[in-house]
Amino acid sequence: MVDRMAKKKYLLVKCGQTLFTIFIVLTLNFFLFRVMPGDPARTLIHNPRISPEIIANLEKVFGLDKPLYMQYLYYLKNMITGNMGMSFAFRRPVADIIADKMGNTILLVGVATVLSIAIGIFIGVIAAYKRGSRIDIGALAFSLFMWAMPAFWLGIIMVIVFSIYFRAFPTSGITIPGYSHDSFFDLAKDVAHHMFLPTITLALVLLGEYFLIMRNTLIDVLTEDFIMTARAKGLSDARILQKHALKNALLPMVTIIAISLGFIVAGAIEVETVFSWPGLGRLIYESLRNRDYPILEGVFAIVSICVIIANFASDLLYAYIDPRVKT
Amino acid sequence: MKRERIELYKKKAKNTWNLYKASTMGMIGLFILISFIIVALFAPWLEPYDPYKIGEQKDIMKPPTREHLFGTDELGRDILSGVIIGSRVSLLVGLFATLISMVIGSIVGLLSGFYGKTIDAILMRITDIFLVIPFLPLMIVLAALLGPSLWNIIFVIGIDGWPSTARVVRSQVLSIKERQFILRLRALGASDYRIMMKHISPNIFSLIFANTILTIAVSILSEAVLSFLGLGDPLHISWGTQLHFAFESGAAGLGAYWYLLPPGIAIVLVVLGFTLMGYAFDEILNPKLRER
Amino acid sequence: MLQVNNLSVRFRTKTGLVEAVTDTTFSLSAGEVLGIAGESGCGKTTAALSIMKLLPKNGFVEKGEILFEGEDMAKKSEEEMRGIRWKRISIIFQGAMNALNPVQNVEDQIAEPMLLHEKVEKNVAYERARKLLEEVGIDKRRGKEYPHEFSGGMRQRVMIAMALACDPSLVIADEPVTALDVMVQAQILELLKRLQREHRLSIILITHDLSVLAETCNNALIMYAGRVCEYGTTEDIFYHPTHPYTKRLISAFPNIEKEKVFVEGIAGDPPNLLSLPPGCPFAPRCSESRELCRKELPALYRLSGGHHVACHRW
Secondary structure (H helix, E strand, C coil): CHHHHHHHHHHHHHHHHHHHHHHHHHHHHHHHHHHCCCCHHHHHHCCCCCCHHHHHHHHHHHCCCCCHHHHHHHHHHHHHHCCCCECCCCCCEHHHHHHHHHHHHHHHHHHHHHHHHHHHHHHHHHHHHCCCCHHHHHHHHHHHHHHHCCHHHHHHHHHHHHHHHCCCCCCCCCCCCCCCCCCHHHHHHHHHHHHHHHHHHHHHHHHHHHHHHHHHHHHHHHCCHHHHHHHHCCCCHHHHHHHHHHHHHHHHHHHHHHHCHHHHHHHHHHHHHHHCCCCHHHHHHHHHHHCCHHHHHHHHHHHHHHHHHHHHHHHHHHHHHCCCCCC | CHHHHHHHHHHHHHHHHHHHHCCHHHHHHHHHHHHHHHHHHCHHHHCCCCCCCCCCHHHCCCCCCCCCCCCECCCCCEHHHHHHHHHHHHHHHHHHHHHHHHHHHHHHHHHHHHHCHHHHHHHHHHHHHHHHCCHHHHHHHHHHHHCCCHHHHHHHHHHHHHHHHHHHHHHHHHHHHCCHHHHHHHHCCCCHHHHHHHHHHHHHHHHHHHHHHHHHHHHHHHHHHHHHCCCCCCCCCCHHHHHHHHHHCCHHHHCCHHHHHHHHHHHHHHHHHHHHHHHHHHHHHCHHHHHC | CEEEEEEEEEEEECCEEEEEEEEEEEEECCCCEEEEECCCCCCHHHHHHHHCCCCCCCEEEEEEEEEECCEEHHHCCHHHHHHHECCCEEEECCCHHHHCCCCCCHHHHHHHHHHHHCCCCHHHHHHHHHHHHHHCCCCHHHHHCCHHHCCHHHHHHHHHHHHCCCCCCEEEEECCCCCCCHHHHHHHHHHHHHHHHHHCCEEEEEECCHHHHHHHCCEEEEEECCEEEEEEEHHHHHHCCCCHHHHHHHHCCCCCCCCCCCCCCCCCCCCCCCCCCCCCCCHHHCCCCCHHHHHCCCCCEEEECCEEECCCCC
8 A cells, every 4th residue: 555655656746747848848938949049030020031021920929029038938838839930931821731641650660669679688588598598699799780870871772772762652752753552551652651760760769779679688687596486496497487577678678669769760760761751750851951949849859758758657657567566 | 085086996907908809799889989089089180181172063962983982972072081080079079968868867866875865856857858758859958058169069969868867876886885885984973075085986886887888878979969950050061961972963863872871871880889888887887787 | 104224315316426425324303303404415304315316416325224114115116205205305495596497476376285195185285385375374265375475484484384294204304494584494494493393303404503403303323425424412512522523513603691702614625425435425524533433433332321422532
């Protein structure tokens, strides 16, 4: 009973920390985009080529003529209500644009991450069990190589080999442009066809990391005393791995995945850019090109907040599944 | 006093080198790095052409020939020369950015670990917040706002790296802080500064060293990504900017492998070199790993 | 019920072959408590683990027989051993800090071998597990708790309960009380003695602490560098120690009743099991050694009744 109270307290503390961090990120965002010299919003106000509607909107939304602290409060109010301003290049609310593209990114990242975690864990277990074998050494070398390879470059190579040379997959986009699909199944096939290369690329990049962590954690667990106890009880090797070793080794994986979110985001940005996959990553690339600062600001805020919340969720999950966590 | 210290360090260095020589990984890494450093140093003499010189119309995007071993780019420039001179920027950015990271990170880690309590709590909170924010979006935003110059890129990458260094330094300081000899020094009345500088720092140096090498690897990768996305310094060729211009000019669609492969391979090799070195040093200098 | 004859166990290492146990012979009758004592690395744990064939991958039995209830364990296959482990022979490890799975609750861990070796229903096994907890002095309602929620002494009790899960005939206790403080040590030893009587167990108790041996064991085996030095009843060993090593071991423990004496350690270095010198392994550190001792190995000589010693002075 005492345990439940302690866990609830832990939950509240973590929640508070998360909200505080989100607050800091929003403030940082404000500081970067509005306060720094060369403040893009202000610069644009004075730019005669920007249309009057946008200028009026900017002034209203950002309260540019008011003192700084008021701008800050306007900013916070806007953020909480989901108003992230207007995009210069698209002439649509930033929030709408982000909502549009978010789904595509989640699809790509989701599938790639699940794939890489699953394969990474699988090979990691084999490598740890047969430590020093050819599979182990091979997988280690592969992981090392993948780590040294920039994600975007791997994507480019994929394009050259599979799209240009073998003509097996399209080079960009999510569907064939201008093609209207007969059914959902038809649409799904088209998306899958376009999704294949970017997903594989992202999965390969992440694979090495998860493999390495799984392997090393499992090796550590296998040297623990309770594994000897399990052997002494007469359990077969397979049973030992399954019932005792894996349970203990998979726990830290939850935390590791949370920590690797930064890499996932980076990989997603790179891969989406190379394959012109219409998600948030590609959006960043385009807005850099167009100097479309409101979008940059909005995407940065959204992505950071998502990562922070994901970290929080993983903390919660870990506290739930590990019996040793008390406070 | 000082003479003895120097002798002691020399001995330690020799020991470490002997151990290092035994590691195949480490020696491969070292070989790769020395090769690239030589290329970077002697670049102007090694490159067959002026990498910035724009070529004639007929020489645009041509595959490798005897005159241009790696072919030409979309402006008719020689790619091999570009790769050679690009080594300078990539290595320099990696080194300087790491320097910034290590200095800031070490100071924060030292202060945090040494003083503990409130200072530790505050500094660690800041560090944790920075660690949670995804690094690439932050670097992109900073680089976009600061402008595409070489020093800005170095600054941005350096700023990104200090939190993880701070964490590592802090944990080392914490483990040393409670040891007998520190307590004795305090009892003798040594000042905080003296303890931190003369006694704690040298002891954690070796453990931080491997971390530094790996940070250089990460910094080089970061420069490549930032440049590829268009945030690099367009006036200086780096492997990342080469790939950026390659991509932008549609080299992928044209199947211009000669443009897209060399800079990427260079990046992979250099990063591998530093990584192998970092792992080799980690094995030697980290006592815990030796037991495995 | 257990007869070990001329057992030799080796370990393959990068630097050579380690002679962990050499030519060791001893026996255990039903209901007896045998103590194996010696300093760290003398081979006592290795000898005991070989009975259950629990050696690490680089360890192997070079020669000898391990006759348990008539069958030679040394010749059994891994699969056969898995049927025997825990069911007929179980083991209590030292420092139950890590010997218990941290993410499994205690009644799970006790019931696990039952479910594995016997055809019992789950609830029957768990009832038995909870009864065992009570037998070792733990409230059976704590069954669903995890190892980290128990103190060191209680964890050791859990290990003992677990060892009795399948009602084995032989229990090996490897330094069962080493990691515990003195008060708790006494409690655990009492518990062991009681359980031994009630379940009619045969126990091999491994320890480096002779006082523990004196308190619980009927017979004692003193080992050094993988070989048997002396073997006999506990009285024999304590009141008539014959081997110089045994004598040193006993004198290393100060006596509360006698006057204060400066305890002398045993001079010299521990033996190098990679390259043992010819002759008696204790010779380099023996104050009573002679020329012969360094050249020839002493054979096990019978002094009286069950008291044997391996020393040239006899």
